Amino acid sequence: MGNSRVTVREIARLAGVSVATVSRVWNGTGQVSEEMRRRVLEAIEEHGYRPDHLGQALAARRHGALGLVFPGLSGPYFTELIQGFESEAVPARASVHILCTHMREDSDAQVLEMARRVDGIAVIGGTISEPVLLRLAEMVQVVVLAGRGTGTVPSVSVDNAPAMTRLTRHLLVDHGLRDLAFVGNPDGSPDISERWAGFLAAHRELALTPPAEPVRVAMQQPDGVLAAEQLLRGGAAPQAVVCANDEIALGVLVGALGRGLRVPEDLVITGFDDAPMAALVSPPLTTVRQPVRDLAAEAARLILNAVEAPGTAAPDSIVLPTELVVRHSCGCPTGAPLGGIGQ
Amino acid sequence: MGNSRVTVREIARLAGVSVATVSRVWNGTGQVSEEMRRRVLEAIEEHGYRPDHLGQALAARRHGALGLVFPGLSGPYFTELIQGFESEAVPARASVHILCTHMREDSDAQVLEMARRVDGIAVIGGTISEPVLLRLAEMVQVVVLAGRGTGTVPSVSVDNAPAMTRLTRHLLVDHGLRDLAFVGNPDGSPDISERWAGFLAAHRELALTPPAEPVRVAMQQPDGVLAAEQLLRGGAAPQAVVCANDEIALGVLVGALGRGLRVPEDLVITGFDDAPMAALVSPPLTTVRQPVRDLAAEAARLILNAVEAPGTAAPDSIVLPTELVVRHSCGCPTGAPLGGIGQ
């Protein structure tokens, strides 16, 4: 019945065997006679013995745990990341530790503290400084998630820049728009930085002048509403608002509709992520689909493999593909065929 | 320089002292002469020694970790929970493990597995069955978060039913509405169950007939869109849609606006949570504010205290207050004073 206080030695005593035998029976390693096995299993059963995780971990010099470090938790993007990460970790019997740095100044210490408790860590790009990242990497296996790695540190990310270039080109070329705004803070994360770069690149390749500055706001829906107010306040509203993610886009959409604008007739809006809501709002959102769950799952797999086979060279960085999803908010007719659009 | 491979005994050897002294110096316990302290600190500094967490935890018989168990991760509610929980755990030097059961059938085993790795667990109400909850409680400190406890298991929740009764009464009495629909699955979680109960109670106390059945959908924005389609499809649309949370409400709002309805003129919509977006949509959402972060922080505190002082009797269950937030989506004029409304 009872459970947590009973140890191997206790079980060994009760079964009249050595602790080695108990361990062998429990783990199914080595050779154990049928008689011994029966006696041990009986004692285990009767006292509800389960080996202490700390003891096991100490002996194995492995924590059986993976860490995930965020700047802060917000929106479907991060929840998807967590779940993708978990979907790989849990079957591998690794628990998932999470840490939100919130950009606190003691967050470096906290990340290093986490490193003492896990076998590997996935860090969301832009969350911690490079020196700390490197120190981390000499303690545990590290992967940068949604960002660029650093020499020894591999990364998993998506092809943000090309995707954003395709999307922007679609607006500039196929819809003939000229006055685009970009909403999102490129300094906030590598993802955004690359999307901003892709946005600029599309302008450059067409010899058009992009806006000098993005509208720098955070990544959540309310921030989009804020951005909409800022953009639509003066008379000089842009023709299109290219948003760094869907959440911002949904916020901008709410803000625009709230001011009586028609989308896409009066204002074109695009997002990034293809969040579940993107397809459901009116008008449905033109966006870029990225495999967020896969991204995190891939990161977890990378870490688990490296932990499993420590000798192996640091794995290469991985870039997952994205997909342009054209809906109605860019001005395309609803249900437009996707073929042949934007290159 | 190096770090992770160096142990107490190594440092002891290098400093020419015993391991006991190294431990005393590091922890600042006991009496150590200035000379010894200096030698030890020098060796520690030079080799970048940090005590192994597993060794410490094993000796202390404490993991220094807390667990958080979810059905699945979705929306701002859960991210707020995580962050509230973390805000208490991290300063207490406890790491946070998370587990999404996704209602998998092996989730019981996974929760029990988690119990071997943490000092205490907060379980979101309705996530695991009562027998498992009780088994869990004999292994570690357990708190039910947003749900009712079970005898020995304390809980932290909000006054869902009274709050929903107040909100419903506001619609029935102050706005004279008669045909209300409830969107949300009462079997999905104790929270929703209580809100549905509160909704029914308001009807009962006014001798009115509530709808026989709620519209059973999940808790995210897309589900609200779905519910809107379902409710508004036939000619028999209700006068008001009372949603189990803000996310559903925002989805219903999007769905309703998409069908050309005016809110609140043609359809009244209310939510629950007071999520950030609630105040920003048009019309702003009438809802109930609940202290989600505090809820989780309180749960973490409960666990930490219990772990700190194991002798103490199981703490009482805690019910945090909520607040009715009247905005425009219920039909009240924008910026209406809150005083004197709904009791």
Add this chain to the structure above:
DNA sequence: ATGGTGCCTGAAACCGGTTTCTGTCAACCG
């Protein structure tokens, strides 16, 4: 009878810390 071979088993070492317990030594007191 002797030696070799495999199968089982348990004592002991190990993982990396903390803590108790014993003992030394100097200072202080009568």
Add this chain to the structure above:
DNA sequence: CGGTTGACAGAAACCGGTTTCAGGCACCAT
């Protein structure tokens, strides 16, 4: 001078597992 006290240091036990290593034993071939 002998005895008490207190500060300090280290040996060893402990936390709860796993794994190595050596030995006992049965069986078989020579």
